[in-house]
Amino acid sequence: MSETERSKKIDELSNEITTEIFKRLEAEAKLGRLSLSDNYVCSGAGFICGNVYRCGGTLGDPSHSCSGTFGCTYLFIEEPTRSQLK
């Protein structure tokens, strides 16, 4: 197998694994564990990504102003505290 073919094979495997992992994380979000609304719009309370301002960003949309926000919604593993939920 040539280096190009080898690299291509690893890229394909990596993409496959990444997609599967995303499905798991998304499923967790759908369970409501991450305090998201049904259409995955950030609740804007600031507690999800730590941002102060409401960005209104859509999960998975890298074009909105707050890069990283959509990521944090996936990864908000800890329960938000009471004050964060105000």
Add this chain to the structure above:
Amino acid sequence: MEDELIDLIVGDLFSESPNIIKLQKTIGNKLKLTSDDADDLLYKTVAGLNKSLFPPIEGIELVLTEGCNLACSYCFEKNMLGYRQMPLSVAKMAIDLLFKYSNEQSKLDITYFGGEPMLNFPAIKFATEYALKKASSQNKSIYFNTTTNGILLTDSMINYFYENKIKVLLSIDGVKETHDKFRVDKNGKGTFAKVYENLKLLKEKQPWVGIKMTVMPTECSRLFNNILELHDLGVNQFIIGPATGVHWSSQDSDCFLSEMKRIYDWYIDYSGSDLRIAEFEESKNEPFFGCHAGRTNIAISTDGQISPCSKILAIENNNLISKLGDVYFGLFNFRNRSRLINCSELRSECDRKGISEEYRGGCFATNYYETKNIFHPNMHDYYFEKAKRLKIPIVTQKSSKIAHKI
């Protein structure tokens, strides 16, 4: 793809302490890959997840050496200093990682840090040339900086910095009387004369010279005079910071603020264009808690471990606080990166103390010095910042006139 394998990967990467070596072996065995292919697969998968979940990395600090030729009494890196140097192979992987994780980001920063980075000048040359080549092939711009005590600078180093547009920031605490009290060599001898000699050399190639001043409580009363005299000696830009990890009495803090007010008044009245004190200028109001550490910036230790920033790295370099990963597998500690970005704990702590509306949590490392937790605000810093803002307004009219130099 087997569910069991995905479960294993998710379980490990999203755990408190990912065991990346074990995961690499498991992936290799399950998918019947060679060790190199398993490394490659894990590196690419981790990078892909970071790309989807977090902001791109825009800047890295390379801790090129743990060695230092000085013995400054207040050094925040005292616990870190040793003899290890960053091998060129680690520097190369660190730069590869920056480019890999920068995604669409076209302007990247590399800062050479130490210890004293000039002790590993071959690594500076290698990293600069490798990064420039890489930037050119990917159509990206790269900006280099280095922070140095200035003692080891030579003509050829300065020429190299000039030719490769590497901006040099000197650590100078004041004129001789102040500087020589703390910034001493291994024999306890003051270093002002040498650094001033090299400042003049540097200025021939880099006309705009910036310095980082660490202010000790005992030297507060000289601060204004030190600034004026250093400006007369050719310094254009000042980054002024009170020393951390030392006791500041309320009188010391008051004295520091009074001196800052004097500097502010002078700065406002100063009409020349050869001076900048960013401290007094309106900063970009970042819309998030915490800082860039771990969000868009990272620091690489001599052995290739990844920390959110060099200040956090220096707290405990053999057992990193909030370790993010390493240059071999990338930013694989997703929990730590997530915590640094969402800052929920820091925000919550600031909420609990009733300061979250006016304070974004401060510097992670400074928080740690006071509270032993990067996400628990250092209240001394908070009160200090608040007092400073009450006493010293932000300059808005000046910042628009002065181009950003450093």
